[in-house]
Amino acid sequence: MKKYIFITSLITLTLFFIVGYTSCSVDKCAGVTCQNGGTCSGGSCKCLSGYTGTNCEKRTCEANNTAQIRFQNKTGTSTTYSVVFDGSTITTVAPGATSDYFTVTAGIHTLHFMIANSTNEACTISTPNLVVCTYNEYYCTK
DSSP states (O other): OHHHHHHHHHHHHHHHHHHHHHTOOOOTTTTOOOOTTOEEETTEEEOOTTEESTTSOEEHHHHHTEEEEEEEEOOSSSOOEEEEETTEEEEEEOTTOBOOOEEEESEEOOEEEEETTSSOBSSOOBOOEEOTTOEEEEEEOO
16 A cells, blocks of 8 residues: 555656646747747747848848949840949840849949940940948939
8 A cells, every 4th residue: 555655656646746837838929029020939039031130130131231222224126235343244134124133242443335246335334332231223324
């Protein structure tokens, strides 16, 4: 009988320990404040697209020192332009068309609109100074 009481007591204590141990899990997100729509998971912030940092406190463009730029062809002719940005052709733009946005480093750049498949410039060379996290649009009308 003593053996039965001992085993029953041991089983009961073990069950109380298991239930008590598993019911006391720590909330790893307690005290974590995610910004700009970020959500906490496992104690770390998961940021929405466009944000970064421990608490999603910084825009990605600020962290990477970037700006956005796109190009338009506002010519009244059938001329297609090649866009040369810092010495490299990055896109061509058909008459009346607008390119997608490109992510580039902020700062001063060199921009040429060239007549496609030629060495002729369509517009005067420009040197845009792109500010961090801005959206910029450049066009040529010749």
